[in-house]
Amino acid sequence: MTINTSVFESGIDIIVVGSGFAGLAAAIEAAEAGVSVIVLEKMMAPGGNSVISDGGIAAPGTTYQIDAGISDSPELMYQDMLTAGEGLNYPELVKVVTEGANEAFLWSRDYLGVKYKERVDIFGGHTVARCYTPESISGSELIKRQLARLKELKVPIFLGTYVRALIQDEMGRVTGVQIIDGYRYNQSNIGIERTIPAAKAVIVASGGFGSDVEFRRAQDPRLDNTLKSTNKPFATAEIIKECLRIGANPVQLSRIQLGPWTSPDENGFGAGPLFGDYVVLPYGILVDPETGNRFVNELNDRKSLAEALLKQKHPVIGIADAAGVKIADWNLTRALEKGVVKTYNSLDDLARYYGVDYGALKATLARFNDMVKKGKDNDFQKPILNEATTLEEPPFYAMRIWPKVHHTMGGLQIDVSARVIHRDQQPIMGLYAAGEVTGGIHGACRLGSCAITECLVIGRIAGRKAAADRI
Amino acid sequence: MTINTSVFESGIDIIVVGSGFAGLAAAIEAAEAGVSVIVLEKMMAPGGNSVISDGGIAAPGTTYQIDAGISDSPELMYQDMLTAGEGLNYPELVKVVTEGANEAFLWSRDYLGVKYKERVDIFGGHTVARCYTPESISGSELIKRQLARLKELKVPIFLGTYVRALIQDEMGRVTGVQIIDGYRYNQSNIGIERTIPAAKAVIVASGGFGSDVEFRRAQDPRLDNTLKSTNKPFATAEIIKECLRIGANPVQLSRIQLGPWTSPDENGFGAGPLFGDYVVLPYGILVDPETGNRFVNELNDRKSLAEALLKQKHPVIGIADAAGVKIADWNLTRALEKGVVKTYNSLDDLARYYGVDYGALKATLARFNDMVKKGKDNDFQKPILNEATTLEEPPFYAMRIWPKVHHTMGGLQIDVSARVIHRDQQPIMGLYAAGEVTGGIHGACRLGSCAITECLVIGRIAGRKAAADRI
Numbered sequence: 048m049t050i051n052t053s054v055f056e057s058g059i060d061i062i063v064v065g066s067g068f069a070g071l072a073a074a075i076e077a078a079e080a081g082v083s084v085i086v087l088e089k090m091m092a093p094g095g096n097s098v099i100s101d102g103g104i105a106a107p108g109t110t111y112q113i114d115a116g117i118s119d120s121p122e123l124m125y126q127d128m129l130t131a132g133e134g135l136n137y138p139e140l141v142k143v144v145t146e147g148a149n150e151a152f153l154w155s156r157d158y159l160g161v162k163y164k165e166r167v168d169i170f171g172g173h174t175v176a177r178c179y180t181p182e183s184i185s186g187s188e189l190i191k192r193q194l195a196r197l198k199e200l201k202v203p204i205f206l207g208t209y210v211r212a213l214i215q216d217e218m219g220r221v222t223g224v225q226i227i228d229g230y231r232y233n234q235s236n237i238g239i240e241r242t243i244p245a246a247k248a249v250i251v252a253s254g255g256f257g258s259d260v261e262f263r264r265a266q267d268p269r270l271d272n273t274l275k276s277t278n279k280p281f282a283t284a285e286i287i288k289e290c291l292r293i294g295a296n297p298v299q300l301s302r303i304q305l306g307p308w309t310s311p312d313e314n315g316f317g318a319g320p321l322f323g324d325y326v327v328l329p330y331g332i333l334v335d336p337e338t339g340n341r342f343v344n345e346l347n348d349r350k351s352l353a354e355a356l357l358k359q360k361h362p363v364i365g366i367a368d369a370a371g372v373k374i375a376d377w378n379l380t381r382a383l384e385k386g387v388v389k390t391y392n393s394l395d396d397l398a399r400y401y402g403v404d405y406g407a408l409k410a411t412l413a414r415f416n417d418m419v420k421k422g423k424d425n426d427f428q429k430p431i432l433n434e435a436t437t438l439e440e441p442p443f444y445a446m447r448i449w450p451k452v453h454h455t456m457g458g459l460q461i462d463v464s465a466r467v468i469h470r471d472q473q474p475i476m477g478l479y480a481a482g483e484v485t486g487g488i489h490g491a492c493r494l495g496s497c498a499i500t501e502c503l504v505i506g507r508i509a510g511r512k513a514a515a516d517r518i
Numbered sequence: 519m520t521i522n523t524s525v526f527e528s529g530i531d532i533i534v535v536g537s538g539f540a541g542l543a544a545a546i547e548a549a550e551a552g553v554s555v556i557v558l559e560k561m562m563a564p565g566g567n568s569v570i571s572d573g574g575i576a577a578p579g580t581t582y583q584i585d586a587g588i589s590d591s592p593e594l595m596y597q598d599m600l601t602a603g604e605g606l607n608y609p610e611l612v613k614v615v616t617e618g619a620n621e622a623f624l625w626s627r628d629y630l631g632v633k634y635k636e637r638v639d640i641f642g643g644h645t646v647a648r649c650y651t652p653e654s655i656s657g658s659e660l661i662k663r664q665l666a667r668l669k670e671l672k673v674p675i676f677l678g679t680y681v682r683a684l685i686q687d688e689m690g691r692v693t694g695v696q697i698i699d700g701y702r703y704n705q706s707n708i709g710i711e712r713t714i715p716a717a718k719a720v721i722v723a724s725g726g727f728g729s730d731v732e733f734r735r736a737q738d739p740r741l742d743n744t745l746k747s748t749n750k751p752f753a754t755a756e757i758i759k760e761c762l763r764i765g766a767n768p769v770q771l772s773r774i775q776l777g778p779w780t781s782p783d784e785n786g787f788g789a790g791p792l793f794g795d796y797v798v799l800p801y802g803i804l805v806d807p808e809t810g811n812r813f814v815n816e817l818n819d820r821k822s823l824a825e826a827l828l829k830q831k832h833p834v835i836g837i838a839d840a841a842g843v844k845i846a847d848w849n850l851t852r853a854l855e856k857g858v859v860k861t862y863n864s865l866d867d868l869a870r871y872y873g874v875d876y877g878a879l880k881a882t883l884a885r886f887n888d889m890v891k892k893g894k895d896n897d898f899q900k901p902i903l904n905e906a907t908t909l910e911e912p913p914f915y916a917m918r919i920w921p922k923v924h925h926t927m928g929g930l931q932i933d934v935s936a937r938v939i940h941r942d943q944q945p946i947m948g949l950y951a952a953g954e955v956t957g958g959i960h961g962a963c964r965l966g967s968c969a970i971t972e973c974l975v976i977g978r979i980a981g982r983k984a985a986a987d988r989i
Contacts, residue, residue: 134828135772137739261943265769265931268608268958288941292765298736299772301606301928357605457772460736470759472732487739 059083060247061513062224064210064286067095068186068499069482069506070252071193076510078200082247084510086197086204089230089281093194093204096254096282096483099316100186102161103170103178103496104503106152107145111167112177119175121145128497131172131348132456132490135299140488143463144497144504151503152179159192170495171348178496186499207231207238210286213249213293213478214242221249221293221477232281248477248513251467252506255455255483256284257303263452266301269357276452277306277316287484290459295478296470298486299457304493305353305450310387311362312447318382322446323365326379328352329432330371332415333448334364339398339407341415344427350492353450362449364401370440382446390442397443412438454493458486465509479513481505530554531718532984533695535681535757538566539657539970540953540977541723542664547981549671553718555981557668557675560701560752564665564675567725567753567954570787571657573632574639574649574967575974577623578616582638583648590646592616599968602643602819603927603961606770611959614934615968615975622974623650630663640903641966642799643819649967655792655848657970678702678709681757684720684764684949685713692720692764692948703752719948719984722938723977724757726926726954728774733759734923737772740828747923748777748787758955761930766949767941769957770928775964776824777924781858781917782833789853790917794836795966797846797915799823800903802838803886804919806830810869810878812886815898821963824921833920835872841911850915861913868914883909925964929957936980950984952976 060082063074070086071093077084088095107119124145129136155161162182169176181188197204209230214223223245229238256262257278263270276282291297308328310319327333328345333356335342342363343355356363372379382388391397394412398405416437418424424431459467459480466474482502489497531553534545541557542564548555559566578590595616600607626632633653640647652659668675680701685694694716700709727733728749734741747753762768779794780787798804799816806813813834814826827834843850853859862868865883869876887908889895895902930938930951937945953973960968 133825134740135738262941265767265939265941265943267606269605291762291941294763296736297768297771300768301770301772354604468736470733470736470762472736 057083058246059085059243060245061250062087062243062245063250063252064224065095065252065254065482066093066204067097067252067254067482068189068502070250071190071197072503072506073250073252073481073510073513074202075193075196075200076507077514078197078202080511080514082514084202086202087208087210087224087226088204088206089209090232091206093206094187094190096279098185098187098190099279100499101184102181102186102188102499103168104152104155104499105173105177105494105496106148106179106500107177108149109152111179115167115176117167117175117177119177121148123174124148124177127173128489128494131492131494133492135302135490137487139463140461143508144488144501147504148500151500151507154507155189155192155503159189159196161189161192172494189499209238210289211240213289215293219476221475224249245477247516248479250509250513251286251290251459251478251480251484252482252509253286253484254282255458256287257282257452257455259283262288263303263455267303270303270452274450274452275311275314277309278452279315287458290467290478290480293475294469295467295475296460296472297457298460299490300486302456302491303452304349304454304456306453307349307352307356307450308448309451310446311449313385313387317387318385319387319446321377322379322382322388322444323448325377326367326371326375326444327365327446327448330374330435331365331367331438332411334366334403334408334411335359336361336364336401336403339404340411341427344424344429346429356448356450362447364403365446365448366397366438367444368438368440369442370436371438372444374434374436388444388446390444392441394443397445401445454498455483456486456489456491456493458484460487461485461505464512465505466512477516479509481509528554529717530556530714531716532721533558533714533716534721534723535695536566536723536725536953537564537675538568538723538725538953539660539973541721542661542668543974543977544721544723544952544981544984545673546664546667546671547978548985549668549673551982551985553985555673557673558679558681558695558697559675559677560680561703562677564677565658565661567750568973569656569658569661570750571970572655572792573652573657573659573970574641575623575626575970576644576648576965576967577619577650577971578648579620580623582650583646586638586647588638588646588648590648592619594645595619595648598644599960599965602821602963602965604963606773606961608958610934611932614979615959615972618975619971622971622978626660626663626974630660630667632660632663642817642823643963643965660970680709681760682711684760686764690947692946695720716948718987719950721980721984722757722761722930722949722951722955723953723980724955725753726929727755727758728753728923728926730754734774734926737928738774741774741923745921745923746782746785748780749923750786758929761938761949764946765940766938766946767931767943768928769931770961771957773927773962774923775820775925775927776921778820778823778827778921779919780922782920783918784856784858788858789856790858792848793838793850793853793859793915793917794919796848797838797842798836798917798919801842801845801906802836802909803882805835805837805874805879805882807832807835807872807874810875811882812898815895815900817900819963820966827919827921833918835874836917836919837868837909838915839909839911840913841907842909843915845905845907853917859915859917861915863912865914868916872916925969926954927957927960927962927964929955931958932956932976935983936976937983948987950980952980
């Protein structure tokens with residue numbers, strides 16, 4: 048799609064780079080403030096990586112919580128995020144996110160019209176249930192509502208527009224972008240170069256770099272191409288690098304989160320995590336195929352579990368039985384149809400399929416079952432859940448498990464006004480950022496459901512501040 | 519000191535920025551290779567932060583170890599570094615460092631003439647004793663020897679020369695530096711600008727950024743000015759930032775090491791660590807003054823130990839007794855004279871001085887002594903060294919312990935030829951780096967005594983490779 052240049056004739060105030068949760072939130076706020084906005088998206092569909100999210104958003108102190116008798120506060124969510132983040136989080140940014148969380152949730156529900164399930168869930172690392180999931184269990188719900196609102200606001204979204212460079216004036220202020228208009232992902236020499244000036248600001252909301260093997264491996268050499276990503280393949284670092292080129296300070300780039308419940312036998316997030324995360328980890332076991340032994344507390348936190356998996360140097364086998372699957376009560380049809388999760392009528396069959404020594408595996412299950420009966424794991428201190436049962440009822444369910452790169456906590460340094468900060472600790476004039484492209488909010492470890500909160504809170508701030516810039 | 523420009527007349531091949539272990543090692547090797555070299559040092563004394571090191575160097579498989587019956591190898595040291603580094607280390611760089619370690623140690627001893635004590639020590643995180651300390655217990659010994667050799671090699675070291683910028687040609691190759699000649703630390707508007715071309719390369723060996731509060735706090739917001747640093751105040755980030763400006767890739771910047779054996783009652787590295795690191799951790803105990811209890815395996819790696827200290831939220835007490843001090847056999851005169859370490863004729867006196875409950879402290883020592891006798895620490899799994907004794911012989915020695923920023927593991931990305939790597943993963947032509955300014959060798963945590971090994975191994979490679987560049 049070639050940009051209809053008539054839109055430039057009256058001038059553009061704000062250019063938003065990226066059309067995920069954060070970018071669209073920024074664009075909406077800026078347009079609401081009455082300035083002219085365009086959104087640039089390199090892909091041929093809007094929504095970026097946000098559309099594959101499950102759409103869960105964390106908000107403390109909601110009426111849902113009050114009705115459910117859950118005592119929560121921005122302060123408690125703040126503490127949870129700092130605990131998970133190992134104290135590396137920028138406290139002032141976490142404060143902004145947690146204090147703005149409830150309003151952002153209500154904005155998505157009441158202003159945009161996202162329909163949420165009538166339930167409050169707790170995810171690992173949160174001390175209370177504060178997570179809301181759309182009825183569709185998909186981030187695409189929020190993206191659709193954001194796009195609909197932008198249409199009403201007459202904000203154009205130009206697809207197939209790849210930002211090659213930020214343009215600066217002689218004072219270093221960002222005054223526009225240079226793009227390839229008509230860009231097609233993974234095709235070279237397509238499209239035409241074009242320069243678009245922005246009278247007020249450029250807002251970078253281009254996402255993380257989970258699929259950028261080269262860039263992520265430089266920060267963590269283990270994360271080479273033997274590891275897949277739960278992200279879409281276009282989640283790459285070119286905009287981060289372009290911001291670094293003009294002096295943006297990169298913070299905590301080596302803090303990269305792995306999902307420890309993914310299958311190496313499918314691409315992207317896939318169908319496996321529903322079995323891995325919700326069945327194997329609580330009710331089953333992880334087994335090293337070379338020894339037939341367990342090697343970890345399967346209910347350890349994401350970071351510890353991923354580290355333990357990587358130390359194995361090869362995919363492991365996640366095993367559950369019919370009883371565990373029944374207790375967990377999730378619909379595994381898709382994972383079974385894809386062949387990511389397989390069933391076996393006997394442990395012997397399972398062992399043969401994965402090339403695990405049957406005697407060793409049998410002994411491991413016996414040891415595990417003994418532990419379940421005693422209610423105590425003396426080997427790895429896994430908490431035995433009340434509803435846990437012994438692992439012996441066929442069919443046995445199994446999936447290969449190997450981590451995938453899931454979220455990049457590090458990125459561009461920003462301040463509480465979403466201004467991008469130069470390595471000399473001064474704001475880069477005319478440049479704002481929001482969402483996964485930024486760093487410092489989640490520190491060493493992002494908690495599930497906090498990313499959407501962050502994208503909406505900081506994205507909206509970026510839109511408002513940019514609209515008020517250079518008046 | 520204004521540079522004698524006559525040195526430029528015949529042209530300079532290599533400019534080394536920084537005069538610590540790594541920079542001087544690079545300069546020596548380059549000069550030995552027959553090219554012309556100069557060293558630029560911003561301060562008015564050479565040696566940088568290296569002169570306050572204790573000079574301990576790790577080397578595996580030495581004759582000292584063989585004589586002492588210690589089985590060690592580069593592979594074992596490699597594994598130790600990767601374990602401490604949480605696998606974030608660049609494996610190929612760790613391989614180069616560990617395989618070159620013994621030669622680097624012998625180079626410092628036999629080629630430069632550093633006199634080492636006839637002992638092999640073990641530091642936290644090493645699985646065997648492989649650390650050698652100069653007779654002077656000071657890194658200044660090595661610096662002096664390096665300076666003496668450079669004098670023989672007629673390599674000039676220009677003090678008070680502050681590198682403001684790297685100069686590049688139209689292809690991006692680094693071809694020289696722009697400096698302030700006659701720079702004086704903490705004084706502005708002094709000195710004159712000067713450009714120095716380098717025919718072959720610039721080698722950056724400007725050290726870490728432990729004293730750069732602004733830069734380090736951006737990576738880890740906890741490390742504000744409430745924490746002191748063991749580094750000299752001039753250990754700042756200006757050269758790292760200048761390298762980032764021309765596109766160098768910053769890796770693992772948020773991995774910043776705290777020294778867990780420092781005294782909050784003195785500035786800089788101080789006299790305390792000799793007692794804290796060499797006496798308390800192996801032979802004594804750390805006690806929380808509020809409870810009188812131990813709280814950690816005192817021989818844990820630096821990172822775990824520092825995190826455990828920060829969680830205490832206040833300085834703790836390191837305690838040893840006369841027997842431990844005797845076994846450790848270090849001269850504590852300076853620490854005692856400074857009053858950083860104090861002696862007490864009885865445990866009661868010690869408890870009273872620090873406001874610790876005497877009964878609780880007495881019970882802690884009894885429990886510890888029982889553990890020493892049994893050779894096993896069931897509380898915190900501290901390894902009980904063969905020569906360890908019970909903690910009961912007056913006088914008791916004690917010191918307040920609180921972390922200080924000690925080492926910045928992150929920095930410029932380099933390859934095995936010490937070439938600085940651009941964020942697009944291509945080498946920046948004409949630019950090399952070595953020492954603490956680089957990142958990726960130590961990953962999440964540097965082990966004690968591995969830094970000097972790294973500085974010598976990588977510094978020498980940088981010197982040799984730069985000398986062979988652009989022939």
